Amino acid sequence: MSLFTSPEDARARLAAGDYLADAHIATTVFLADALGKPLLVEGPAGVGKTELAKAVAAATGADLVRLQCYEGLDEGRALYEWNYRKQLLRIQATPEGQDWNATHDDIFSDEFLLARPLLTAIRRTEPTVLLIDETDKTDVEVEGLLLEVLSDFQVTIPELGTVTAARRPFVVLTSNATRELSEALKRRCLYLYLDYPTPERERDIVLAQVPGITDALAEQLVRTVATLRALDLKKSPSIAETLDWARTLLALEADALDEEAIARTLGVVLKHVSDQNRAAKELGLPTAELG
Amino acid sequence: MALLERHVGFLEALRGAGLPVSLAEGLDAARALTVLDLVDREALRAAYATTLVKRPTHRGTFDTLFDLWFPAAVGDGVATPPAGERAERPLRTGPLTPDPVAEAMRERLFDLLLDGDEAGMRQLVREAVAAYGRSPASAPRQTWSAYAVGSALDARTLMAGLLREVLAGQDRGGLAERTARRALEDRLAVLQQMITAEVRRRLAEDAGAERVAKVAVRPPLEHLDILRATRNDLAELRRAVHPLARRLATRLAVKHKAGRRGRLDFRRTVRASLSTGGVPVRTFHRPRRPHKPELVVLCDVSDSVASFAHFTLLLAYALREQFTKVRVFAFVDNLDEVTGFFAPGVDVGDAMKRMTSEADIVWVTGRTNYGRAFDLFAEKYPDVVGPKTALLILGDARSNYGQLALPTLAKLVEAARRAHWLNPEPRRDWDTGDSAASTYDRVVPMVECRNLAQLAAFVEELA
Structure with a gap:
């Protein structure tokens, strides 16, 4: 039943899927699986929270079921819904003389049930990774719903009875921390805070994700990004933006990251004028092209 | 067990x-x-x-x-020389007498810092603390000092050589130097942390983990006293402001939405009741207008509380959308409007710097004079505070025994919709020395606001 045999195994298999986990991430993923607990991943935007879930799915050969959270998400969208149009059709098409109880039993059967991500993930018998993305965007009521589903891995449908997970899915919740999740939810989850990576790890990520980049350029790139992150910026560059930057430089066929190359491409990583001005000032860039 | x-x-x-x-x-x-x-x-x-x-x-x-x-090692760890050898070593008397052991360590450290080899650095730190961390003053009980280790290794002085090595021929002063310096600074910071942690570990071995924990643990960032924050803390706090503002904005949006039904629309309700024989079966409500106050901030920017004013302004500006208008007036013993420095898109940190150098906020003494500031405000900007205004005063209420101008302030408070005074000093220090906290408190409700958590709670209440 266990997906991984040890933290080292988890690290190696995630790396095979091009997700470079450090020891901390690997241990946490291993524990989430071994203890059968949901994993709550928090951190700034663009550090690979969603990617982690995808990488776990890829590494274990499991299917990914994704629930994208948004404001106003409700039970009908997250858990299950009755397909009432089809039920109506069924009632209208009832043969003459069929007794109501039979019809009732008929229309509240599996055929008329629209399973949404949470129910789908619980009912699957194959290995599954359930990704609940951007949990902080939902309303507080949905958190209550998640609590019930995630602590017992079962869903009660009044007309059908209780559906219990045949095989516990590996659950990953992600959050950008735009709002504090409730203590109750946090208590039930293992917690992983993903921060911006160390320059060494980021360099490896760039090398793995951007084929064709030279070691020297990657090194220069991640050092510059680290310098940018140390400034007081409105929005620090994320890993995703570092990768975009690397691709941009490749496309421009720049072989070194000098002042001029940075000034030309700064818009790829910094998306506020005040941030760009500040970076230009602190890094001593030629400011003519900015503004 | x-x-x-x-x-x-x-x-x-x-x-x-x-x-x-x-x-x-x-x-x-x-x-x-x-x-x-x-x-x-x-x-x-x-x-x-x-x-x-x-x-x-x-x-x-x-x-x-x-x-x-869960310490990483016990005692000196493994790779240290036997105790006898160490005892013979003379204590360092001053930076001028070269100590061959320290010099050897510094040479190793140079290479380790150059490669960024953390495991090696940790090993070196362990040896260095074992050799130099014991402070000789207290004979019966060992004490350990991070300062002694720091000055023995004196890693800062390696910086110039390291930079030369890393840059190796590239021109100085450019981007290459900046990034290299940055990376090396980070490694030095890591080294310093390692030394502190290692010294703590040795202390814990002697005194017990519980006792060391009491001294070593710092409060989490949101409970850090803003006035007592170190330079590193301030940088970290600044970085925390934007995420905090985003969190507050989300929470405020939820709050505004929750009470969406406004006052009863009497006319429509009665009109609709005609179709049900005069019984108001359905009631109609006016749509609620979100209340957005105008924010007027009077802030004391004298040195003692400048960092606090900085944070409050940072947060106020990060939450600009929650207010119809934000106007800022700064004072020390003269008062000037500084709203212009905070144009949209301008970095608040820069604005603070420009404000202190360009705005006309210092008159003669350069010491805070609350009375004069309030009088000037009422005189120069009589129309700023109106019934839609939330008036916010930032300062420690330390008037240097000057006049207080209570009647003027009372009038201002009267004119405003709400008024608050945020005091960054702990409540127990109010009314000590030249603090006029409770005198002002009788006119304007004064709130203790020492850390980010209290500031956030207050702003949420205000908007």
Whole structure:
């Protein structure tokens, strides 16, 4: 039943899927699986929270079921819904003389049930990774719903009875921390805070994700990004933006990251004028092209 | 059994330091220990962190305590010379007498810093602390000092050589130097942390982990006293402001939405009741207008409280959308409007700097004069404060025994919709010395606002 045999195994298999986990991430993923607990991943935007879930799915050969959270998400969208149009059709098409109880039993059967991500993930018998993305965007009521589903891995449908997970899915919740999740939810989850990576790890990520980049350029790139992150910026560059930057430089066929190359491409990583001005000032860039 | 005791003691210490560790989470941690290979200390740390620490701001406290309860080594570790050899070494008398051992260490450190080899650095730090960390003053009980180790290694002076090595021929002063310097600075900071942690570990061996924990643990960022923050803390605090503002804005949006039904629309309700024989079966309500106050900030920017004014303005500007208008007036013993410095898109830190150099806020003494500031405000800007205004005064209410201008202030408060005074001093210090806190408190409700958490709670209340 266990997906991984040890933290080292988890690290190696995630790396095979091009997700470079450090020891901390690997241990946490291993524990989430071994203890059968949901994993709550928090951190700034663009550090690979969603990617982690995808990488776990890829590494274990499991299917990914994704629930994208948004404001106003409700039970009908997250858990299950009755397909009432089809039920109506069924009632209208009832043969003459069929007794109501039979019809009732008929229309509240599996055929008329629209399973949404949470129910789908619980009912699957194959290995599954359930990704609940951007949990902080939902309303507080949905958190209550998640609590019930995630602590017992079962869903009660009044007309059908209780559906219990045949095989516990590996659950990953992600959050950008735009709002504090409730203590109750946090208590039930293992917690992983993903921060911006160390320059060494980021360099490896760039090398793995951007084929064709030279070691020297990657090194220069991640050092510059680290310098940018140390400034007081409105929005620090994320890993995703570092990768975009690397691709941009490749496309421009720049072989070194000098002042001029940075000034030309700064818009790829910094998306506020005040941030760009500040970076230009602190890094001593030629400011003519900015503004 | 020993592991269990340690586990329980560790949980106790975490709770003592203010981390909300529940019984269930403690059990999770214990369960995690059973499935892991306990030889790997970092795996152990990851297991505890993931089950017990659910807020990123608590991570620093956790790491400090973890290092105390689960030390990386016992005593001098393994690779140190035997005790006899060490005892013979003369104590360093001053920086001028070269110490061959320290010099050798510095040479090793140079290479380690150059490669960024953290394992090697840790080993070196352990040796250095064993050799130089013992402070000789207190003979019967050992004490350990990070300062002594720091000055023996004196890593700062290696910087110039390291930079030369890294740059190796590239031109100085450019981007290459900046990034290299940045990377080296980071490594030096890591080194300093290692020294502190190692010294703490040695102290804990002598005095017991509980006692060291009491001194070593710092409050999490949001509870840090803004006035007492170090330069590093300030940088970290500044970085925390934007995420905080975003969180507050989300929470405010939810709050505004919750009470969406406004006052009863009497006319429409009666009109609709005609169709049900005069019985108002359905009621109609006016749509509620979100209340957006105008914010007027009067801030004391004298040196003693400037950092506090800085943060409050940062937060106020990050939350600009929650207010119809924000106007800022700064004073020391003269008052000037500084709203213009805070144009949209301008970095608040820069604006603060420009404000102090360009605005006309210092008159003669350069010491805060609240009375004069309020009088000037009422005289020069009589129309700024109106019935839609939320008036916010930032300052420590230390008037240097000057006049207070209470009647003027009372009039201002009368004219405003609401008025608040944020005082960054702890409440117990109010009314000591030249503080006129409670005198002002009678006119304007004064709120203690020492850290980010209190500031956030206040702003949420205000908007």
